[in-house]
């Protein structure tokens with residue numbers, strides 16, 4: 581494609597009352613760059629590099645609000661009390677200083693069924709992951725394991741302890757936790773927030789008929805399965821008002837027998853829109869259908885995006901398209917309103933700037949080996965097989981913020 585043909589991706593777009601300079605976003609990525617629950621300098625610089633790389637929007641890794649007394653997962657970046665504000669504020673100011681808008685992803689309660697081997701979790705129903713079907717495991721990630729000579733990550737997901745079934749009081753606590761963290765996000769200076777209801781984690785476990793077998797007000801029919809989703813949005817709105825952008829990360833198709841279909845997910849998206857959402861950030865699959873969640877080919881989620889776009893009026897963001905030409909075509913054909921990039925920006929934070937300058941041939945391409953996910957799932961810091969600078973950005977002065985005015989507003993918790 582002629583370089584001058586990349587026009588759609590560089591058109592501005594509005595989400596709620598926020599104007600984005602282009603249609604390219606960084607999708608959230610868990611990095612494990614934390615210290616005792618706080619984001620650290622390593623995370624700030626990692627995000628600085630991606631904001632500097634030209635995206636209009638950066639959706640941060642999840643800000644987590646866990647049950648009181650939860651054994652604190654040392655690798656979570658928490659945002660559940662005012663003491664956590666200063667470092668998140670530093671993240672927002674840094675992203676802004678490098679010219680992007682910042683939305684924060686919010687994960688409340690815990691990870692649901694998608695917990696690590698050996699750790700007990702809480703979920704809507706007592707249904708552990710029992711096995712990842714071999715046909716759903718990305719081939720290149722198996723090749724990576726052979727190349728590295730490491731035991732298979734995927735084989736470990738067969739003896740997950742049965743999760744405890746959440747009580748009604750705990751579910752109401754989760755709804756409030758979403759709202760509390762979103763209010764804290766507004767205080768941090770974020771431009772918006774993204775509720776995590778996606779790809780097999782706790783929120784999504786409620787939405788899916790496959791993983792929610794409850795018979796009370798939070799399970800069974802469509803209305804009951806979406807209750808926590810509606811309440812989380814409504815409670816969040818009460819906390820931040822109508823001006824603050826709230827979106828959701830939502831699975832289009834779970835790709836599992838008896839799981840969420842794209843038709844039902846679109847109905848959920850519609851319910852979200854009617855409850856006050858400003859955008860939908862699509863994803864797909866779940867841990868047992870991981871090849872749909874982190875696909876090996878471009879554009880696998882576009883059919884889901886198209887159905888969703890026919891159902892809602894708010895913008896739809898779609899990930900998993902790495903080739904600039906495919907990104908441009910998806911936008912031009914109206915299949916999605918924005919494209920989010922996760923692995924492409926891990927592999928090359930300058931992806932967007934390179935495309936803008938007509939230097940797409942210089943892009944360091946992600947080889948979809950999933951080495952990044954393999955590491956974070958083994959509790960190690962994010963690294964990339966093709967980009968040795970990942971995790972080391974803090975040593976590169978290019979990513980040190982110098983242009984934004986210093987704000988000491990949040991130096992101490994109020």
Ligand SMILES: Cc1cc2nc3c(=O)[nH]c(=O)nc-3n(C[C@H](O)[C@H](O)[C@H](O)COP(=O)(O)O)c2cc1C
Pocket residue numbers: 607608609610611641642685776778829863873874875899900901920921922923924952953956
């Ligand atoms: C290492 C890694 C960590 C991820 N962490 C998150 C996360 O915390 N929250 C989330 O919603 N998605 C997460 N994802 C999914 C991505 O946001 C994205 O949807 C997926 O990688 C497909 O897009 P891509 O092909 O552009 O990478 C993660 C993906 C990877 C590879």
Ligand code: SF4
Pocket residue numbers: 923924926927945946947948949950951952953963964965966967
């Ligand atoms: S981002 Fe890097 S580590 Fe992750 S899949 Fe791509 S090349 Fe592999």
